[in-house]
Amino acid sequence: METRGQEPWRDKTFAEDFSGGVYAAQQGLRARLLDRATVRYTRSRDLAAHMLLQLDDLPGCWSIATNWLRAELGCQRVDTGFGTREARDYFPGFAEAKDINYDVPSFGDGRAVDNRDIAMQAMWLDPRPLIFADIKQDSRIRMRLRQRLSGARTKSKFAWALRTDRGSYGLICADWTEHFVPWESGLYDCFEQTVTDVLCPIIAVAREIADRDPSILNGASGNSPTLSKGGSFKASLASLTGSEIEVARLVAKGLSYKEIARIRRRSFSTIDHQLRSIRQKTGVSSTSVLVSLLARADLA
Secondary structure (H helix, E strand, O other): OOOHHHOOOOOOOHHHHHOOOHHHHHHHHHHHHHHOOOOOOOOHHHHHHHHHHOOOOHHHHHHHHHHHHHHHHOOOEEEEEEOOOOOOEEOOOOEEEEOOOOOOOOOOOOOOEEOOOHHHHHHHHOOOOEEEOOOOOOOOOOHHHHHHHHHOOOOEEEEEEEEEOOEEEEEEEEEEOOOOOOOOOOHHHHHHHHHHHHHHHHHHHHHHHHHHOHHHOOOOOOOOOOOOOOOHHHHHHHHOOHHHHHHHHHHHOOOOHHHHHHHHOOOHHHHHHHHHHHHHHHOOOOHHHHHHHHHHOOOO
16 A cells, blocks of 8 residues: 555655745646646646636635536536545546536446446556547446446546556546537547646646645635634735735635636736735635635625
């Protein structure tokens, strides 16, 4: 069994990125992925920028990614999970996005998938994403997994491992439940390039941050401010600058960082810096918690 320091998903460049804290990790990834034009699929550059703004909110970061990818591929479900090839079981559903226009069942319902299945091992090991064009006819899928996929109404599937230079650390799957995956559509390149260039490096770092601060996965730490009788969170808002208050108002309305940057006529990095300052002054541990508390603080 691997020790914590030997986990294969840990990127060898992470220590350099994270040595100065979350902001330094964020800036390092931005320089590597965006400034150096590493991201090949043009439309996923915006995805990378948006994910980087939520780098210290792993569930939120994954939610952005799965919803974007589902919409871009036109599939009905995208689901993800963390794990390793050597594990006996794989648990899908850490993050899942579904097409609201259809009654799409969840694949990650808390039940494990037998990770020793030939098709599962292929997902972990293949150097390129797997295409399962027709689940019912694909000879690579054994009966037990086929029944699980059929129960989730999967007709076609893309599947691949999330990996860094040190190995695989999770899986991501895109499922078509209402029709088969279209051929000659460019969807395969979109999936492969987005997973490789954007999801693999960003999620690896986001998970490291979450591992260092488990409260991120629980929404907030036990010391996070609340709107209780003491009103500590509301009181802390008084320390914000006028510009920070305006940004906070837009966050409270549920606007995306991209929309806030456009409205404020500022860059992503400026908005990110202001949001980090707001979080530091209010003592909130994650962006998702900040949004919730701002909404309840009646800043409109």
